[in-house]
Amino acid sequence: MGYWLMKSEPETFSIDDLKKKKVEFWDGVRNYQARNMMRDDMKVGDLAFFYHSNCDVPGIYGIAKIVKAGYPDKSALNPESKYFDPKASNDNPRWFGVDVAFVEKFAQPISLSQMRAELKLQGFRLLDKGSRLSILPVSDNEWQTILKLKS
């Protein structure tokens, strides 16, 4: 099974929103590395940490599950959407997303600073200086190590 980390700003889409909706299309990713992972590498059944950025306590707020593998992100075709991309078309959708389902919301988030303090997480890409990638692969070891930080 694959493990991932998916970033979202709580203002845009939060773990509570996902809990309410149960399943949601993860749209709006406009970065090629992140797109490639969603299009090519994410499999149904994979689990993902739900990370919130740009908020009081940046960190992991819960877990989601991939329930549908990558397919075109139609928001790129919609001029009304804030994710509209004039270079996308039906023939060449350019951007992709996956469906994720709510699994769990942690009682307390696992904060970025907690993860930075964990020596075993040295090398985890999230912690790289200037890391901005919104979809990240998480190794087995990293996944287990991070879960142990839950309070």
Added chain:
DNA sequence: GCCAACGTTGGC
């Protein structure tokens, strides 16, 4: 193909 300019991300 280089690289400066620009826009965005995201922690602080």
Added chain:
DNA sequence: GCCAACGTTGGC
């Protein structure tokens, strides 16, 4: 709100 890091764009 600041600013460093990064990705993308576009002129040449």
